[in-house]
Amino acid sequence: MKLPTHLIEKEISDEIVNVSDLQPQTRYVRCKVVQEFDRLFISDVIFERCEFLFNDLERAEIQNVHFRYCDLSNLNFFDSYLGSIHFEDCKLMASSFAKCFMRNVQFSNVFARYVGMMGSKVEDIHFMKCDVSESSFQELNFKRLSFHECTINKANFSGTPMKGLDLRTCEFDAILFTGKEVEGLKIRMDQAVHFARQMGMLVD
Known part of the structure; x- marks a missing residue:
């Protein structure tokens, strides 16, 4: 997996910056980020402890960007392209990545409950170590998707074939699915009990 790489040339701190004025190879620290135009392109920057004063990133193109300690909750990334992105120690609660194309994206120690990723195409x-409880991964078209040491309680995988997905390091009491999506899913023996109960079996 290719993660964002940056040759940082300058740092801007504690300023109000417009998305259209973002400069490549720049680290933005504790900045307030605002938006004036509907079409968004963000590339080759680092955001650290920044505040985003808007919630619509619909149809954006975001490439080679590293978000660290940012609160991105409730942001709408609908129908956007995200390539070589790293979300690290961020909050993404209730953000929407529906109908996105995502490639080479890593979420590290992210609080991402209620995230919506319905109908997206994702690769790598x-x-x-994320909390994606009650998030929606419905109708997901994926290649090389992984969850490592995550909390995924009541995450919804309806309509997403889970063959080859490995959840053995994750914790959950239930995962939502409608039928054969779980065929080929890798789980621990104790996790199998949850699936059996969901399917109406009596487990002693």
């Missing part, structure tokens, strides 16, 4: 997407 990795969640590490």
Whole structure:
């Protein structure tokens, strides 16, 4: 997996910056980010402890960007392209990535409950030590998707074939599915009990 790489040339701190004025190879620290135009392109920057004063990133193109300690909750990334992105120690609660194309994206220690990723196409997407409880991964078209040491309680995988997905390091009491999506899913023996109960079996 290719993660964002940056040759940082300058740092801008504690300023109000417009998305259209973002400069490549720049680290933005504790900045307030605002938006004036509907079409968004963000590339080759680092955001650290920044605040985003808007919630619509619909149809954006975001490439080679590293978000660290940012609160991105409730942001709408609908129908956007995200390539070589790293979300690290961020909040993404209730953000929407529906109908997105995502490639080479890593979520590290991210609080991402209630995230919506319905109907997206994703390649090389990795969640590490994240909480994605009650998030929606419905109708997901994926290649190389992984969850490592994540909390995924009541995450919804309806309509997403889970063959080859490995959840053995994750914790959950239930995962939502409608039928054969779980065929080929890798789980622990104790996790199998949850699936059996969901399917109406009596387990002693």
